[in-house]
Amino acid sequence: MNPVNRVTRISRPLSSALVLAALLATAACGGNSEAASGGSSSRVTLTIGDQAKNLQTLFNTSGALKGTSYNVKWAEFEGAAPLFQAVQAGAADTSYAADLPTLQALAGGVPVKAVGALHNDGTHTGIVVRDDSSVRSVKDLKGKKVVVSSAKGSIAEYLLAHVLQQAGLSYDDVKVQYLLPTDAQAAFTSGKVEAWATFGVYKAVAEQQGGRLLVNGADGRVSGYGFIGASEKALADKGKKAAIADYLRRLDTALAWSQKHPDDYAKAIQQNNGASAEVAKKLVSQANGDLLPVGPQVIDAVQKVGDTMHGIGVLTPNPTVADHVDTSLIKE
Template structure:
């Protein structure tokens, strides 16, 4: 492929705790199966999917091998998919759009959904900023790089408040750096997500808004490489895996304490952070319907309008809806 793959780093949750790793999952056949046997290498971020699948026992009885390719963020995961080192991707909507815009040969095969509360704009408790309109003329730190889900929340919230993106000054900082700056008082307004949002609030921050009520789409995606989708064995295994992932997420919803304990054990997260990650995780797997693509197209169009996503993406043209239809 001649086009340079341009994928921006967008997710670094638990980056200080985890490194890049790959391993076989004991719930399925250990690694070594050929592609005709349906061997899958599942791309993951910060052990999120692996921890859930392992704790729920969702892979027990599977007839194909599963290996996990673990990364700290979406960018290296999509690069691995492009290089053939992972068969699948896992990310929020905007990182997926960035990958597609950058030329990664991947199709979204199933949607993930949560309420959007895991993304937020946090201000210092004594900040004069009381609503989104008050952000005019302010500096806003966005975690982590251009094109993150927290940047979409900021862009959409400003638009809803009748402001333009140029009404604020955006500075990009990796979450760990932004966290330190926020804690020291050097940052007054921080658009962030997940564990970093929870820590900011624990450190005396005040939530201005979160991604609830449609401020973000709340969708994420499981993607599959074009190469994997062309392999009959992998395709069948992936369809089964999506069904098992759906059951694992249902287990997570009905066993929040056990899920949080598994996160704490597998990642080294504190009990409070593990509870936050468990309760704000994606709650279900959904088919990619026209309603899903319409919602995510709004994300693409908004970010293209502020020159963050270029070229734009036609979401409906980048999906394979045949693997998960439930």
Template sequence: MTRIRTRIRTRTRTRTLVAALALSALALVTAGCGTESDGTASGPAAAASDVTLTLGDQAKNLQTLANASGAFKGAPYQVKWAEFEGAAPLFQAVQAGAADTTYAADLPTLQALSGGVPIKAVAALRNDGTAVGIVVRKNSKIKKVADLKGQTVVVSSAKGSISEYLLANALQQAGLSYSDVKVKYLLPTDAQAAFGAGKIDAWAIFGVYKAVATQQGGREIVNGEDGRVSGYGFIGASEKALADRAKKPALADAVKRLGTALEWARSHPDAYAAAIRKNNGASAEVAKTIVSQSYGELVPVTPEVTRAVQKVADTMHGIKVLDPNVKVADSVDTSLSVK
């Protein structure tokens, strides 16, 4: 097994579930697929209608957005979705050949690259960082980041998540070191149940799970705005898919369609929130929060982006969460034009 699979399975308390998710995805998304290109450059490229792209997703975020906006309506290729509740099992699915693309924040992508997952960042996603936060119970004595000293903080979903970078950076800004807290790792659904039962004092979390936690009595003590996270995520593509003569044009088209979907979400926030309520089972309040905190724009992976994310890599390498370190600029493929 690769380093990334070994690292995730040995350093988290959810290794059995993570492995099962990856294997399940492999079975689900490969069953019934049409003819696939062998990835070589010889021979004629397959017709677009014969191509199937398997798009990786977390918590139905992209799928909900794509369906609500109609982004893939009329696409000249087939689209399948590989759904996971966190980045770690999504990257395992790519490693297993069960997904062509990834959708993740900066640090999970860096962790996957550090572990040898064969992907390239093909587009960047940008937001204001407020989708990531550290949440405590309403009546907790923890009022600010400095109060976390000596406490146990649960990080979702695995070692090297965006919520872990927020924790590390916020601790540093508060004059604390990473060793001043005890970190435990839980997948979001497990952590959500434990948090609701009062078994977690502090939870570093993201997205829909943070929105639900605050709605159910949690109190946010810090989030990722004001540079506490980079504000960038990535759409990645497997090197195998990028080398496939038939799939690469479909990948380029899919990335542009996701950009169009994000533009639709910005101009139709109420319709997007309604889709989240319907497809994800979220309440109206949670759906509205998700819309306000979601990635708002798809942009090229420019030197500005790579510099911002390199800072994340260097910080996490310094506290031995990311090892070996990653040179971000070397893990980018700009051949799929975003704009």
């Protein structure tokens, strides 16, 4: 079984220099996985980027990472923005994020390629309002402050922009504030935030703790696509590229396991992520299904997301998705 270490989570976006320093320091504090196992110094170490322990919980419960020929380290973050900063700093080899955060990273010059696509029904993303709010429809958001998690260019922001557009409103009709999910959750729970555009476990917990779902990402309100990315530096390394290809195969196995064992997966989320039984079951029902190649259908759908966000000034420049994919690792 491969040894696994974790890079300490970063709770707020930092400058690239600070990110690099912090990550190198925490990696040193965490120890070296090769040294801890007594393994060969020539053994490849793959540092897998994750958000809110989503992938780590899936892999640990399914056992799909057992027996790798490479070491694994986990780089855990609560949002996509600090995760991509880690990729840029060389402190993570892979990324795990929805479509718009990936586009935002590409627009910012992060040297990452989309190597696999994930898909879900969009219901994991939503705009939640406090139960006592007067907001009953998207049109009622006009003039309101809406908190978006986590940083500029998140999947939650695309949902907000898209549903405002569908309601005949402009993005300037609301006052957007960006907060990382844990900060936003505290503000929402305390009543300081009336409307919150969020995703995943944060959305599920908000609904459980007095929130009312205004709208979710189903029915095409979000693309439903996310990406596993790999840094260009890792892809240029023969050993790491082989490890990434193997990691992707194992992720496909883990996803298949989760479909067949929803109750076991929910229990693991409850235990490892601190979620209630109700929230854990909801997360499983909204989870990603298959791991897909980054083909034309995926590229076209995500490019439309980029075009929409570029049109309202959130995404600049607008990356050409097809220029930032590596289709050699996953085939149909």
